[in-house]
Amino acid sequence: MLRTHTCGELNISHLGQKVDLCGWVQKSRDLGGTTFIDVRDRYGLTQLVLNTDNDDTLRETSRGLGREFVIKVTGTVIERTNKNPKLSTGDIEIAVEAIEVLNAAKIPPFLIEDDTDGGEELRARYRYLDLRRNPIRNNLVLRHKMAQEVRKYLDGLDFIEVETPVLIKSTPEGARDFVVPSRMNPGEFYALPQSPQTFKQLLMVSGFDRYFQIVKCFRDEDLRADRQPEFTQIDCEMAFITQEDILNIFEGLTRHLFKTIKGVEFENFPRMQYADAMRLYGSDKPDIRFGMQFVELNDIVKGKGLGLFDNAELVVGINAKGCADYTRKQIDELTDFLKRPQIGATGMIYCRYSTDGTLKSSVDKFYNEDDLTNWAAAFNAEQGDLMLVLAGQTDKVRKQLNELRLEMGSRLGLRDKNTFAPLWVLDFPLLEWDEESGRYHAMHHPFTSPKPEDIDKLDTAPGDVRANAYDLVLNGTEIGGGSIRIHDRALQSLMFKHLGFSAEEAQKQFGFLMEAFEYGAPPHGGIAFGFDRLCSIFAGLDSIRDVMAFPKNNSGRDVMIDSPSTIADAQLNELKIKTAL
């Protein structure tokens, strides 16, 4: 090793030791005969002190040093007069005898400090420099630890990590595939997996019985703010189990991660029906760090002459505790928030329950004090509260009120990044209606098993069929989802039929799986976690980008290596493809 110690490990117990350190120059202060240099590596920061009065070489070398130069220093650990309690090495410094410049550095395009002056684009272009900053590096160290703990937990339960192929087969169902032209099979293409779904099911047919994999998956989608074309899943599958077993084992995984990584233990790990989540939170991924549950008002508010309410399928509201003193401006802000096109509400009704006990609404023409007292009772509102009410078509108004609830949660400081509230959402619908294609789609995927007691509704009321499907939600974000799978050829064929597959299409795309079901497929089910998202929540970040070493931008580009790029005609010719711009 070029070093005897790292820049993070020396302390008072090393006094008098001769050491070699390597690292990057964080900063340098020349005080005449004495120069102080902070040298940094992944493990910490150590102060060097150079007495340059009688050492020309040392003086020259130290004067030539710039920020981010890579140096090797030899010296002796001495006690600092001016201790820095914020640093693990803050009690000592190194009296330097020799400095060797291992590599010079140009002045970096932005500050390599916890708070940097670099904009997003510049930092992406020089990602390798951004990765030197503690907050970013710490995210990747956290990610490493989490992956290790996931493996430790699952290995301890006899799960086997099996690598499934990356070059697989394209299937039109689901999101868009990335494809890979095959040179050896001209005119044919591999696809990159959106998930190892069919392979893990085949492993169950093979008797592996407890499988997992931390695995890259790929989706060629237009990238929204927080999507990446390649992302990582913790992918799991089990045989001979019920839904209850999966919930318990992966509640266990979640608890294990929180305990070992963050020292957090959950008293409760609640479960909620999908139907209840929609009714009480207007979302299949409720943020239950705070209450503010929906209150449905149809029975109370209808029939008083207010067309907005009378004509609405659903009148529903939330109680914003302690917000009765919201100004007209604050209320208008909320209304504007709701009217943005991405939310699309037409307006908001409110009712103040003032601290003086009076009730005043924005629809006082239609509702007298008695009526509003009924409202307050329904909302469980107290003096000082503000009731916010929306009306309209059920699905739409629930979505809008969900947004309002989250906004109010944020405004009231109820969504603390250091508070964690996990939740299982259960019994998702099997199918969802797609307006665009005019047919039902699988809500989860086509391999999800309907609840046995609902199978006979497949023909009569497909939208009412529930699935043995579950999501794990954390702080209002879906971090995992899974289901009990179909393991019977006939039922799988029936599902494909209901999803609009012709028999030929089903056979061409998934014939191998349906055939496998005929050779002794055990009952099985599983779950997959979005590992990037999970890491970002653990890191207290809003974006998944900073828990990835080399993310791509919203156009799917890596601006550091400048990829994608054109390729040589010879390559295209070998692959027997042409670009058609």
Place this chain on the structure above:
Amino acid sequence: MLRTHTCGELNISHLGQKVDLCGWVQKSRDLGGTTFIDVRDRYGLTQLVLNTDNDDTLRETSRGLGREFVIKVTGTVIERTNKNPKLSTGDIEIAVEAIEVLNAAKIPPFLIEDDTDGGEELRARYRYLDLRRNPIRNNLVLRHKMAQEVRKYLDGLDFIEVETPVLIKSTPEGARDFVVPSRMNPGEFYALPQSPQTFKQLLMVSGFDRYFQIVKCFRDEDLRADRQPEFTQIDCEMAFITQEDILNIFEGLTRHLFKTIKGVEFENFPRMQYADAMRLYGSDKPDIRFGMQFVELNDIVKGKGLGLFDNAELVVGINAKGCADYTRKQIDELTDFLKRPQIGATGMIYCRYSTDGTLKSSVDKFYNEDDLTNWAAAFNAEQGDLMLVLAGQTDKVRKQLNELRLEMGSRLGLRDKNTFAPLWVLDFPLLEWDEESGRYHAMHHPFTSPKPEDIDKLDTAPGDVRANAYDLVLNGTEIGGGSIRIHDRALQSLMFKHLGFSAEEAQKQFGFLMEAFEYGAPPHGGIAFGFDRLCSIFAGLDSIRDVMAFPKNNSGRDVMIDSPSTIADAQLNELKIKTAL
């Protein structure tokens, strides 16, 4: 869980317990009133005994069972009268009260047993059934354990596993890339990584200092018997180290794996110069499970009138201990082996040192008893030995003799799969001459550092420049290779120039790396192991296929899922590409 126990865990200590087991019917014997069924899962085999005399349901169900049916049984653990010491469950059986068929099975196309009757193609087509067989499943369990132990060892040494991107940039250097058309950037392509080489070097520039990753890599090559288009590497990189540090740490990894997985501890972990490996074994990956080192004979054999020897650049041989009694037929077999086109020798000279003390060669016309006594002395031959000699151009004759040595090693039983002999081969040449392109290529890759003391030979004698490059060899197979890298822009530019890159090409392909070297790149180096190969050696297999869950065939096809395949015109249109067949 549908079961209380697995099929591998019940023993005499469970007598009297009521249990539920799930698994596959291995076989069934109906002895009139009593039926015996072996039920199998991943963990083992348990015998069921069914008294069907008084239970019509049980009789009907058991008669309906075929091989590979998936069943759930409920019963009581009882002691066997006829114990089977070969099975962990051999002391007990289950007196069955109820059987539930969880899924029926068609008769499998081949026997699901350790020795199967299925041919390679059939087993590939039904890979999910082949994976049910113990030997195949055990390979994947072994692989899982090895991956866990690799991670445990490296994590313990502060290595961080960082996921590098799969969608990267195509570079013409090296093997052929798989490419991925970018829909969002029409006319441009990603490439799948042949290794994360540049990314791991950038992580060193970022100060990560100890990186590893168990990672899929891709090469679009014509597949030889034991190549796969996607394969897995244990990829590692370290900063602030010397070659010696890397050798020690990864010797440690190898020792750790052998100790924890196979209970093998090595006394020696030898090292050899590349030049010596070529001289003594004719190979850069000598199998040192046995000696039979090359003996060079130029000084002894030349000048006696045998043109074959006199005109040869090198006359070199091996001593096949105890083979003096080889028949003419056996010798002819060896000669034919050497004359095969893939080896290409023109012939073989031999000299028997019979047990009666006489020396007799195939070139007795030119060499008398005294000459042959000199041969025997050079070979350290004793009575009963057989000396085998080849002559020709140095590189070629060494390759040929290497093949002969390995063949003789196999014939003499010196290459036992349960004996393990690791070896570091050091100081590889930096460059190798490529006849086809008429220029030097990087022997390892363009980022390998020349030995500082050899840099001045880059212009005068490029072929003599040695690199700080090393391979880890196990039983004659390269399982890992690496080098100290260049970390200086000027030297990297010089290397690209010597490899025939124009300044523009170098900039276009690797500009980001060379730029990174200007911002404080530390000295660094690393290694990558072929994980599939390592697993196959641990499993005692010749092929890597059976340590992969879903391998592809020699045409790069997955015959189970029938991939690659054609894709829809709509997909091609979106990607702005056309096939050009």
